[in-house]
Amino acid sequence: MRASRLLSLLLLLQSRGRMTAQELADELEVSVRTVYRDVEALGASGVPVYADRGPAGGYRLVDGYRTRLTGLTTEEADSLFLAGMPGPAAELGLGAVVAAAQLKVLAALPPELRSRAARIRERFHLDAPGWFRGNEGTPHVAAIAEAVWQQRRLRIRYVRWAQVEVERTVEPLGLVLKAGTWYLVARADDLRTYRVSRVLELTALDESFDRPEGFDLAEYWAGWSARFEERMYPMRVTVRMTPNGLRSAQVLLGLAAARELKDVEPQGVWTTVRVPVESLDHAVVDLLRLGPEVEVLEPPELRDRVIARIAAMAAVYEG
Structure with a gap:
């Protein structure tokens, strides 16, 4: 702990010049007496630190001295x-x-x-993309990054979710890498998010723009992500699960369900829970993966669909 503090004291003096003992104590959140001892320790270790006397005095390093340390722990x-x-x-x-x-x-x-x-x-090696997916083709990401730096408008041709091609003139505000996928946050009529791999053509325009005052990329992304997940999982269904079903569901039903179920404690043989799903069609497929460890309670339409699917499967095997 003290070694880290001594290094912080040295870098403060190197970056700010003369500082009083009280200023150093305030920055390091220690007492003035501790600063005196630390300065003595620096001097004893060969660092050329000295004190200027008088009302405008303080500690400083010999002119021209620069530590070769980067300051890294x-x-x-x-x-x-x-x-x-x-x-x-x-x-x-x-x-x-x-x-x-x-x-x-x-x-x-x-x-x-x-x-x-x-x-x-x-x-150690970092591999950003999730399992069973490679890096998406993003030939335009470098050009987009340059436009973000230079605050230049872009004209893009883009494929929307419904495979509809559109053209937009956008003001690129930032790039986000999420699980191996690049997203562009840009302002058109309002703030929007574009998946970079869906950009078909891109033209950098000779038009600059001013960033929105107070715009915070991380804050925007957190809010957009939450809204995106709500749109992706608009429904909640009621089921009951065995303890083994609760554990398996956190792996088999996706991250949204895992978040809902991670703090649920089993209440005996069966535990009733609400689970987010994309749609009833998706719910049938996902819940059947849990086999006899789950029973659908509501809505009735989903329960009927699961029963019909199980009956169809049984008929295949009986035949």
């Missing part, structure tokens, strides 16, 4: 090399930049952190 160095994500960086046209940045950071790290970072790259 062991955990921070580890996370840097875990977060490289070369695939998405390459799609954005930044693959070489990321590689060069990592080389520079490696050169600046102390020997013990340098060897650890090399082991991290050898032993």
Whole structure:
């Protein structure tokens, strides 16, 4: 803990110049007495820190001194090399930049952190896409990223969900990578989200735009994601499940159902729960995957469909 604080004190003096003991204490959330001891420890370790006396005095580093440390702790160095994500960086046209940045950071790290970072790259690998799906073709993502940086309007030809092609002139505000899929957040008449793999053609226009005041990409994405999931799972059906059914449902019924069921405690042999579904047709297929571990209670139409499907299946095997 103290080593981390000493490093923070050193970097504060390096970045801000002269600081009083009270200012350092406020930044580090320690007492002034602790700052005195830490400054002495830095001096004893060879860091050229000294005190200016008088009302306008304070601690400062010798002019021209720069630590060769990056300020990274062991955990921070580890996370840097875990977060490289070369695939998405390459799609954005930044693959070489990321590689060069990592080389520079490696050169600046102390020997013990340098060897650890090399082991991290050898032993850990991040694969963003979900199972049973490859990376989608996104030939336009680098051009979109450039337009986001430059705040330039784009004209795109885009395939909507119903396989209808449309043309839009949009103001690109940001890119989001979700489970291996790129999404463009842009303003047309209002804020909209476009799946980048569905962009067929793209033209960068020589027209700049001003970003909406106060727009926060992460905040927008959180709200849009929640609304998207509500649209995808507009219905709730009532079922009862065995304890084994509750466990299996969290794997077999998708993430929306898993969130609903993760804190449900079994209430004996059967537990009645509400489960989100895309539609009655989807519900029949999904719930039958749980076999005798689930029984549909409501709505009656879904119960009738499940009974009819089971009867049809039994007839096939009896025949």
